[in-house]
Amino acid sequence: MKRPLLFVIMPFGLRPLADGTNHDFDAFYTETLRPTAEAAGFQVLRIDEIIEAGTITNQAIKQIYAADIVLADVSSPNSNVYYELGVRQAISPGATILVAEKKTVLPFDIASQRVLLYDRDFRTDTTFVKRFGDALILRNNPVRNPVQDALQELGVAPDPQQDRAAFEREFTAKISRAKRDEQLVAVWHWAKQFPNLPVSGLLALANELARVEDYGIAAAVLEAAYPAADEDYEVHRQRGFYLRKFQDFDGGLRELNRALELNPHDPQTLGMLGGTVKRLGRYPEALDYYERAMRLAPKSLYLRVAHAGMVILRNPEHPEQGLELYRGLRSDIETSEFLVGDYWADLVAAEANLVLGDFERARSRAVDAVKNGARPADARSAAEQIRMLGQSGIHPDEAESLAEWVVRASRNDGRGGTGSTVPSRQRQHLIFHISDVHFGTMGGDGAQARQMHKFLDDENSRRLSLELRDEFRRVLTHEGCAVEDATIVLSGDLVYTGKAEEFDLVQNFLVELCNELGMTRDQVVIVPGNHDIDWDVARTSLTQRFDNYLTFTRQFYGKELFHQIFPLVEWDFSVLHSRPEPSEIISLQQRGPVTFVGLNSCVFEDHQHHYGYIGLKQLGRVAKLLPEAAGDEIRVAVMHHHLLPYPEPLSPARRAAEVMLDMSTVRDAGIVEQRLSRLGFSLVLHGHKHKPQLRETSVRQRPEGSAFAARSLIVSGCGSTGVSEHELEHNQSNHFAVIKLLRDRRERGADFVRVEWREMALQIGAEWVSGGRWMIKG
Known part of the structure; x- marks a missing residue:
């Protein structure tokens, strides 16, 4: 593993002290500071020893932020030293050691901090060497400095002791922003100063470090999860894998065996153990x-x-x-x-x-x-x-x-020498498409109620957030995709009767899933389904039938983000204020190279009418919200109802005059399909049918109509991710889809999107398995 870093900020060469005599800072560095720190196991660095491209200021700040310890020699009133010391204490809670020649008059601003004093004749000052060596011992307790204390008191920096949730959000955000190895290491140097770090955040950070193949630091990150994670087999398993990749086979075997002890029936742990002992012959x-x-x-x-x-x-x-x-x-x-x-x-x-x-x-x-x-x-x-x-x-x-x-x-x-042409890597995006989770009950209260949601915490199942957490983590790891390049799409029917208490269950589900994965709220796209409308309210007030759905989305996203995502909803959520029109409940979210537009296919949904409809008014509003299509960008429309009919079984007793007609499709599907194609959409994601379906469709229209007239729409229908067996036909499995956009733009003839179905059978003890995988070209 990498040695801890001591970064030294100090004047260079001969510099005058307060009494006018010159002091050899270079000799003090090379003869005392560096050898003492190296003997304690540190890598030691000063700014003049960095040999890489870039500005000195940027290089210095990078080291100031990432170093395990920063040492500042404040013997001379040097502006650069004080500037860099202030930067360190403002941006990092990491350890700082102050040293000064014994006769230095310390300014008021740092006089209250501990300063190690050394003799003018530093070569014979064994007391300083001993005290400096003791100060280099890294401790688990958080390091305090007056700047961090003040920032935490002002609420600018998170204080994990006072506001655990805010600290975890900050930790997650730092992991999401980090793209390169050195940025991830910097996040770890920041985080490890705090006690009791969240296990989910440590797993996410370790996974990102493993993605850039920094297995030693990844293993160190997960070590910080103990003792809280002593009984968590996943932490032991992943740490064992990282240690093995780091060539620490003994440590890897200890961790993997502990994981197997905690979960004897985990094939992944068994496979990792097999790989480890295989490498040992x-x-x-x-x-x-x-x-x-x-x-x-x-x-x-x-x-x-x-x-x-x-x-x-x-x-x-x-x-x-x-x-x-x-x-x-x-x-x-x-x-x-x-x-x-x-x-x-x-x-x-x-x-x-x-x-x-x-x-x-x-x-x-x-x-x-x-x-x-x-x-x-x-x-x-x-x-x-x-x-x-x-x-x-x-x-x-x-x-x-x-x-x-x-x-x-x-x-x-x-470019491996075969002569084959391989496309250069582009930024890829993952979409986890879930639908019809159906939190809620039907058929009365208490013992009369029938649970419509499948994944309950009991002896034979666990809640859906944990099921999907494990599945999504597996996919992210396998695909090498960063968490910030993933989006969760929930295409309606979040609940069963549209009641506020049911939406509370959805709120808990989504919050836990996002927190476990390290995802932010804007990485979730939500549209309403027919069961998200309060049919009881619709009997007396059609304008208020979306109230519970809108209240839930505002609570989940927060007020500011909600109004960014739903730019046409002006309702202030007071009882007397006018509600938005159904065609104004349109969401717009930019996720990297992808624009997600959430459509309301429940325009006419109420206690009597149960079918999908979008309408020209809503499509016109979408056109105004979107800039003119550039031709190769990626636009994804999300709605609840299906555009295209599903193959349906015919009754053997059917008379010749009877026809098979699916009445729950989007009634204006033809015009919707045409307009989405004209607006440059590539994908349409929907739910509703409780069965998966994948189709391509193309609408031909006059050449002057649009540049997109000949480009197909990829229509991906998700089955029910969470409904119980009461609502699944013909032994249909629960389902979600993993959609991988292989390019950051749509290019004709090139591999564009890969769709994988993940399914879980109804039997107790069933696991998620692959139900199909398709590659679709642009």
Whole structure:
């Protein structure tokens, strides 16, 4: 792991002290400060020792912020030293050590702080060396300084002791803003000064550090989660994985075994243990771990390929069983449309083809892996097993060549020497599409009530926020996507009867999910569904039927953000003030390269009319809110009702004259589809039907009508994410979709979006599994 950093701010060379005599600051630094700190295990740095491009001020402030300890020598009234000391104490709660020559007259501003005094003849001052060495011992208690104290008192800086929630929000925001390795490390240096850090924030920060492959710091971050997380198997598992990646196999095994002790049936932990002991050459033990994991998750590609490889490595003289396992892997991947565009499936297919002797196909699938965004860490993991197989006698030369190419190509974004053209990396965006969570009951009160929401905290299930937290984290990690590049879309039917107490349950669900993931409220897009309308209120007042829905969204987003997202809603939420028209309940959110527009498809929804409708008035308002379409930008429309009909089963007793007609679609779907195409929308996300559906549709119109006349709309319908079995037809599973935008603009003929369905069967104990995966071009 990296040594802690001591950054020294002081005058350079010979400088006069208050009595007029010169003092050799350089000698004091090189002969006393630096050797003492290095002996204590520190990396020591002064601004004149930084050799990198950039302005001196920026370089200094970066070190001032990120250093574990900053030492300031205030012996001379040097303006730069005092400026940098003030910056440190204003922007960081980290430790600061002040030193000065014994005769220095300290100014009032710092006289109250502890200052270590040294003799003019510092070379013989052993007392100072001892006191300085003691001061370098990093302690777990927070470090106080007068600037931070004042800022916390003013409420400008969060005080974790007084306002835990504000501190956690600040921690989450810092993680979200950090993009590069050094920024993430700086966040850690800021956070570790405080006690009792939130476990969810530490997991998020460690995950981001692992994404940039700083595994040592990631492991240190999770160590700070103890003792609060002593019983949290996920923390032990992730820390064990990071330690293993950092080559601390003993520490990794301790953590992974503790995770397995806490959760003996976690296939991910078993797989990590198998990978760890495999790298230690303990092949029989590794095979046992993989076989145990396979019994729990037999469809996992990661486990299947690791198991197949280990079967051969365990007994390379008789590889028949392993070859058969690789044939099964290759067959499943090559014939599955669900795995198109999945770089990990490409890497597995490359390995399988190599083992089976099809070297040309192995190289082709490796090229596909790089094209689909294989991360260097995953490429190295695949290459490691390929090399091990080659060393065991499985096509040694071809194995080494393929392994070397995969690592080099992933590191260079595809410029690995094959001559293949691989698109440069673009910013990618993840959409977690959930719908129809249906918090609430029907059928009376008390024992008469029937729960319409499935995920309750009881002996056989856990709440939906925790289910989705684990699922979304898994996807973010697998895709290498930063949390700030993800959006949650909730396409209506949040509740069942539109009552305020039901919306309170949704509020709790979304707040917990956002906090657990480290997401901000503006990363959630919400539209109303037919069950979000208060039908009882609609009997007496149509204008007030959206009151509970709007009150909930304002409470969730907060007043200021609510009015940014709903620019046409002017209601002040007082009883007597006029309500917005249904066609004014339009949301607008810019998320990186994506513009989300939330439409109200419940314009006519009340206690009597139950169908979808958008209307030209609402579409005209959308057109005014949006700037003129640029042609290649990404616009996503979200509504509750479905635009296009679903395949429906016909009754065997149906008479010839009877027709099948879905009355709950958007009644003006044709005009909506046409106008959305004209406005440059690429995707339409909806719910309502409790069954998933993915379609492409294109509306042809006169050439002068729009530049978008020939571009298709991708219409993705989400099934019910949270409704109980009472509302699911024909044993339909619960469902959500993971939509990955592969580019930051839509380009004709290029891979544009990948849609994966995640489904959970109704049976008790069922887990989320992949229900399908599709790649759609621009």
